[in-house]
Amino acid sequence: MAAVPASLAGSFKGSFAYYTIKDRLPQILTKVIDTLHRHKNEFFEEHGEKGIEAEKNTISLLSKLRNELQTDKPLVPLDDKLPDTLLWNQYLEYQQNLLDGNGQPSWFQSPWLYVECYMYRRIHEALAQNPPIDDYDVFKEVKVQSFFESHQAIIALCTYLRELLKNIEDLDEKQLQEDFLKLLQVSLWGNKCDLSISAGEDNSQKANPLKSLDDLKPFILVDDMESIWSLLINCKKRRTSEDITRIDIVLDNAGYELITDLVLADFLLSSKLATEVHFHGKCIPWYVSDTTKHDFNWTIKQLQSANNRWMSKCGMNWEGSIKKGVWVYHDHMFWTLPHEFCSMALVATDLYAELEKSNLIIFKGDLNYRKLTGDRKWEFTVPFHQALNKFHPAPLCSLRTLKSDVQVGLKHGQGEQFVTTEPDWMISGKYGVVQFDASL
Known part of the structure; x- marks a missing residue:
């Protein structure tokens, strides 16, 4: 079988991978930070001062993540002790070995698929490390909105099926x-x-x-x-x-x-x-x-x-x-x-x-x-x-x-x-x- 070609990556300037890492991923992180900020009162009502503290700490971690991404910093191991943490950190090690001692895997220099998945996993880490809001779904709001905005199409489909x-x-x-x-x-x-x-x-x-x-x-x-x-x-x-x-x-x-x-x-x-x-x-x-x-x-x-x-x-x-x-x-x-x-x-x-x-x-x-x-x-x-x-x-x-x-x-x-x-x-x-x- 022929050799497997190179991974798509942000290092290819002008590619969709480059545009995604440069523009789209920071936009998504900004929206996540904004969502948490807007739900501050809700966290306070449910959890009191602990909720506010958790929201503040999570936003701080996500702002740091956004900065790492935008300045092409090396990717760091996960630190949250969840069931998949070891597999993620082994994968980072594997990416390091591919570089053969030539520096650390960074946002723009690593495979696009990897860094995009890594960003979503780091969002999860930021929440997981901050109970009592650790099981909050930062994307729930937009998913719910998308469902209701497709209401007419959903009625049409259900009617057709019945x-x-x-x-x-x-x-x-x-x-x-x-x-x-x-x-x-x-x-x-x-x-x-x-x-x-x-x-x-x-x-x-x-x-x-x-x-x-x-x-x-x-x-x-x-x-x-x-x-x-x-x-x-x-x-x-x-x-x-x-x-x-x-x-x-x-x-x-x-x-x-x-x-x-x-x-x-x-x-x-x-x-x-x-x-x-x-x-x-x-x-x-x-x-x-x-x-x-x-x-x-x-x-x-x-x-x-x-x-x-x-x-x-x-x-x-x-x-x-x-x-x-x-x-x-x-x-x-x-x-x-x-x-x-x-x-x-x-x-x-x-x-x-x-x-x-x-x-x-x-x-x-x-x-x-x-x-x-x-x-x-x-x-x-x-x-x-x-x-x-x-x-x-x-x-x-x-x-x-x-x-x-x-x-x-x-x-x-x-x-x-x-x-x-x-x-x-x-x-x-x-x-x-x-x-x-x-x-x-």
Whole structure:
């Protein structure tokens, strides 16, 4: 196999990685500091002087972090004694060894994927070291806002799903396929709503998502949807009453995108394309809008209590699926480590073994794509399978809108043409891919 290319990094001036570390990450830190400051009274009401002291200390640590980032200081080991601290510090040591004694890993000189993850982990550290506000989610406010601002789109989706499920038993294979492909695309384009890209600015879905699918179709650069359908329909046809068809969805953003994933999961179960769906979220607040267990449960509760009958029906059904054990939520600390996924088998053997039970793993979003491909300077035409670098717990696919400088599996000349005509094609979220890899 050919050598693995270099990691994307802030040392490439003018790159999206450079812009992210220089501008976007400090903006996000500033918003986090502002959020804590605005909730000062709340901390006082709940915890008295201890709450105020904790808020002050946390802001002080985050201001120091922002300064380190902006002045390209060396990365320092974590100091918070949490379950993943040792793994993080070993990873820093590994980065130091790569430099072979030539200085320390710093913000602009280290892999972009690593330093971006490291920043979010340091935000978590600043809070973890300051009880009683140690479990405060600094991104909760923007996630909640994003959910409510997508209200109309959520109603449209829930209504569509409830209508669809009324006669799901009577659908022939062709109709089932059409509906599956539709909801897969809704889930793909749901990935546009990413608050870490907009640095927390409003990025919600306002319009009815089903009406724009035909217009968006030309923007899917790699379309392996038919292969995914074949895999699922064959599983269904071969399945005996004892068999399980398990689909795993590695989640990305909370809010509207999460709803698109839950709608897809409901359809998969109701159409018997799957018998159980496993969701994987983050165990700490991450990349502004990533889904935590709290976000997952909060979303279902919101739907249940909505004053729209189809939204509340979806909420009730989804709560029922969790109680029945056909929907299972997992979080594992591996998802908030800086490692690319090809090291999962070594670093998180239990998670890898869990994913091996799956018939299909759906990886949502840009960060998962970056970790699948190692966030490297791959040629555009390198096959998806090769970029996965031996990561194959089960057949897998990526549903992702492009928001970073990595893309593989394109046709010859396709990427180069975009570079000339649309310089920001890789970062605007305008284009999407549905990439599938069945080889084990």
